[in-house]
Amino acid sequence: MFLAIDIGNTNITLGLFDVKGKKILSGAKKVWRMSTIKGQTSDEYATMLMDMFYYSGFDAKKVEQVAIASVVPSLNRVFTELVEDYFHKKAFFVNHINSGGLKFGNVNPKEAGADRIADVVAAVALYGGGCIIIDFGTATTFDCVDLQGKYVGGAIAPGPAISAQSLSLKTAQLPQVEMKKPAKAVGTSTVECIQSGLYFGYIGLIKEIIARIKKEMKIKNIISTGGLAGLMTEEIKEIKINAPDLTLEGIRIIFERH
Numbered sequence: 001m002f003l004a005i006d007i008g009n010t011n012i013t014l015g016l017f018d019v020k021g022k023k024i025l026s027g028a029k030k031v032w033r034m035s036t037i038k039g040q041t042s043d044e045y046a047t048m049l050m051d052m053f054y055y056s057g058f059d060a061k062k063v064e065q066v067a068i069a070s071v072v073p074s075l076n077r078v079f080t081e082l083v084e085d086y087f088h089k090k091a092f093f094v095n096h097i098n099s100g101g102l103k104f105g106n107v108n109p110k111e112a113g114a115d116r117i118a119d120v121v122a123a124v125a126l127y128g129g130g131c132i133i134i135d136f137g138t139a140t141t142f143d144c145v146d147l148q149g150k151y152v153g154g155a156i157a158p159g160p161a162i163s164a165q166s167l168s169l170k171t172a173q174l175p176q177v178e179m180k181k182p183a184k185a186v187g188t189s190t191v192e193c194i195q196s197g198l199y200f201g202y203i204g205l206i207k208e209i210i211a212r213i214k215k216e217m218k219i220k221n222i223i224s225t226g227g228l229a230g231l232m233t234e235e236i237k238e239i240k241i242n243a244p245d246l247t248l249e250g251i252r253i254i255f256e257r258h
Contacts, residue, residue: 003063004251007070009138012036015248024252038074042081063087067255069094069114094118100254105152116143118250124149125253127221136226155209160198203235210238
């Protein structure tokens with residue numbers, strides 16, 4: 001089996017893939033998520049991960065290779081040790097060098113996050129060039145690929161959860177609220193008003209950025225991924241494809257190409 005690990009600022013997502021011969025099969029057979037805790041040790045993370053294997057009925061000893069896309073540098077060493085100590089393998093890290101042959105346009109490859117690289121590689125492989133990939137994570141990222149499959153840049157906005165948290169921390173009387181679709185735009189309580197501003201405000205943000213990108217380049221597909229993708233894309237008709245495990249697929253594809 002092949003284990004792909006996506007280390008994000010809020011969550012760590014892990015995907016377990018079957019291997020047939022030398023080929024890693026598309027489509028994770030199991031996906032797990034755990035919270036990102038930056039002070040946690042490799043043994044603490046391993047304890048949770050081994051429990052996930054055990055209670056899901058999988059044998060961790062059958063993992064043949066492990067690849068990681070991380071945007072949390074402080075955890076790179078932690079997961080390197082975890083992979084060495086518990087899987088007895090050397091972890092493969094996605095980066096601008098280990099990028100599966102991704103072509104970069106007029107951007108600095110060193111500034112491209114590993115998760116964004118994985119998203120772009122998967123999108124091009126699965127859906128072709130001329131696309132926007134919108135990843136609804138801690139930050140909401142827009143990654144643009146031209147018709148030749150070249151990564152040409154994009155946009156980054158704070159994610160809805162960051163905005164909700166910031167609103168609560170920086171004001172004396174506004175609570176932190178759950179991100180959900182409100183019944184109507186005009187709220188009748190503080191919580192409803194915040195939810196309306198967050199939800200419909202982000203719908204407007206996403207639509208506006210999509211519209212401006214489409215004026216600058218030819219777009220065939222708009223693909224969403226990330227934890228809030230399902231919620232946010234209900235209102236955005238421009239998004240035709242929701243691929244929840246796009247980053248994991250990108251990690252798989254990049255590892256196979258290296």
